[in-house]
Structures are given as structure tokens and as C-alpha cells.
Amino acid sequence: MINVLLLEDEYKAAQETKVLLEAMSEQVSVCGILQTVEEAVDWFNKNEMPHLILSDIQLGDGLCFDIFTQVQVTAPIIFCTAYDDFALRAFENNGIDYLLKPVKKQDLEKSFNKLHQYSRLWALPEHANRFNNMLQSFKPVYKTVLSVYLGDRIMPVPVAEINYFYTNKTVVVYHHGQTFEIRTTLDRLAAQLDPELFYRANRQFIISKHDIEAVKYIDARKLEVILKSETPEKIIISKSKSAQFVKWLK
Structure with a gap:
């Protein structure tokens, strides 16, 4: 079973994503829907890490990136947002994909295929080391x-x-x-x-x-x-x- 955690402050969007996810496979289960940074931090402190996270950028009380500075999140994350401005920060925080809303079934299927491919690749030590070294060479560029x-x-x-x-x-x-x-x-x-x-x-x-x-x-x-x-x-x-x-x- 693949446990997926949803971080989404819009109830309708959360329910639609949940339906899409669970329709993809009987092996996919949504283990929680959280609307705020505060709820998410509390959840991570009390529960086992899910296999995958789908997260909006803007939650009810701040940006989802605020979560990752308070708790260690090791699960891969698919970011879903109405904006394309946060892509760099998304991939700095376990992001494996960046989907623009409204999220479609074919988008999620592509993201899951990517996750499967990455999982197989990272299982090989030589590829994992090469990938980590590559990430270290990228530095974000901020406005001056x-x-x-x-x-x-x-x-x-x-x-x-x-x-x-x-x-x-x-x-x-x-x-x-x-x-x-x-x-x-x-x-x-x-x-x-x-x-x-x-x-x-x-x-x-x-x-x-x-x-x-x-x-x-x-x-x-x-x-x-x-x-x-x-x-x-x-x-x-x-x-x-x-x-x-x-x-x-x-």
C-alpha cells in the first residue's frame, strides 16, 4: 500500500485530488488531508512518514516550505499549485514534480511514473552519489x-x-x-x-x-x-x- 499525505487548504481541491489518487490504483491510500502548516508539523511529529506527499504551496497559515524548516520530511513530494514561481524552492525540498492546478489524472500518472523511475535509479549507489553531487552544484539565484x-x-x-x-x-x-x-x-x-x-x-x-x-x-x-x-x-x-x-x- 502506498500511503499519500495531502497538504491542501482548499476542501474541494483536496477531495478532487483524493478521488483522482485512489482511482489510479487500489494500492494508493490517502492517509490524511491537512490544511495548515501548524497541523502538518503536529502530524509529522506524531505519525510515521508517508510514502508520498502531495502539497499545495500556500496553506491556510503560510507556505508549505515553513513545515520543512520545523520537521525533517524525507518523503518525496509532488507540489501542486496555481503559481509557477516556486519551482526552484520546490525542488530544493524533496520535490519530484511540480504540477499546476487544476491537477489532472494524466499529470498525476506521469508524476507516479517519474517517482517509480527515480526510485529504481536512486537504489543504485553510484547514481545516488552522482545525483547528490549534482544537486550541490546548483545554488538558487535571488532578486538583488x-x-x-x-x-x-x-x-x-x-x-x-x-x-x-x-x-x-x-x-x-x-x-x-x-x-x-x-x-x-x-x-x-x-x-x-x-x-x-x-x-x-x-x-x-x-x-x-x-x-x-x-x-x-x-x-x-x-x-x-x-x-x-x-x-x-x-x-x-x-x-x-x-x-x-x-x-x-x-
Whole structure:
């Protein structure tokens, strides 16, 4: 039996994927459907590793990549998402395939065939070593300059100098006391920024490490981050991300 774990915050999409998977073979069984990073971390801490994971990128409380910084996930992962911006990070995190929604039966069948081929290949030590060496030679390339908007003007801004990104109805960049608009989403920005320098605090903020002034506990596990720059609202780190954030800050 192949146990498959689904990480998907949209109920309809999760049920449709479950039906597709279990229709492929009697040997495929969905062992769980999880909607948030917090649920997934708790599940991995309490259960045996599944044989395969199908994961959306954006979950109910953050990106699925937040899971992999809190628990060790060794199962291969097929990523399913509406965006194509996260492919690089996907293949850095056990990704064997990257499917765009809506997921179709033939796409899943191709992914399972790929998994079968890889499993046979990696079983040979000489191929496994060669593959691992190849992976080490690839390094992600992150944005160093972003184009921002101020009225009818477009200006380049060095990423290293940005204090934070914030979204309400639009995404804005706070840089040297000025606010600029940027025409993208925080989800896409999160994949383009160096994770050593920037952190996705919550749905509203991506913050820069160099602009952090202090961090304080506001209850047993939640954190409030205070920046040197003025912010439109408080920056709260949820209890599910607080340990990961403290680790990143160090």
C-alpha cells in the first residue's frame, strides 16, 4: 500500500485530488488531508512518514516550505499549485514534480511514473552519489534589485536596503522612510527573496532581518516583532512559526 499525505487548504481541491489518487490504483491510500502548516508539523511529529506527499504551496497559515524548516520530511513530494514561481524552492525540498492546478489524472500518472523511475535509479549507489553531487552544484539565484512604482515613475531599489514588504489591497515596499508600490504578491516575492535576509512573518508582512529592533512574547508562544521602521500595523508571529522564526533570527 502506498500511503499519500495531502497538504491542501482548499476542501474541494483536496477531495478532487483524493478521488483522482485512489482511482489510479487500489494500492494508493490517502492517509490524511491537512490544511495548515501548524497541523502538518503536529502530524509529522506524531505519525510515521508517508510514502508520498502531495502539497499545495500556500496553506491556510503560510507556505508549505515553513513545515520543512520545523520537521525533517524525507518523503518525496509532488507540489501542486496555481503559481509557477516556486519551482526552484520546490525542488530544493524533496520535490519530484511540480504540477499546476487544476491537477489532472494524466499529470498525476506521469508524476507516479517519474517517482517509480527515480526510485529504481536512486537504489543504485553510484547514481545516488552522482545525483547528490549534482544537486550541490546548483545554488538558487535571488532578486538583488526590484522595480517599484511611485505614481507614474518606475524606480530600481536594491533588495538589501528594503525594510519590509506589506500588503493590504496592494503590496507596498518600505525603503528609507518611503513607501512604494510593487505589482506582485507576497507569495511570489517570498520565492524571489533570499530566505537568509527576509522572513514571511504572516499574511501581511515580509520583514528584513537588518531592520529588526526587538522581539517580544505577547503570550505563551506568539511573538511581536518591532522594526526600526514605522509599520502600518503590529507584526505578529503565530505560535506555529515562533520557534522557526527565533531559529531564523539567530
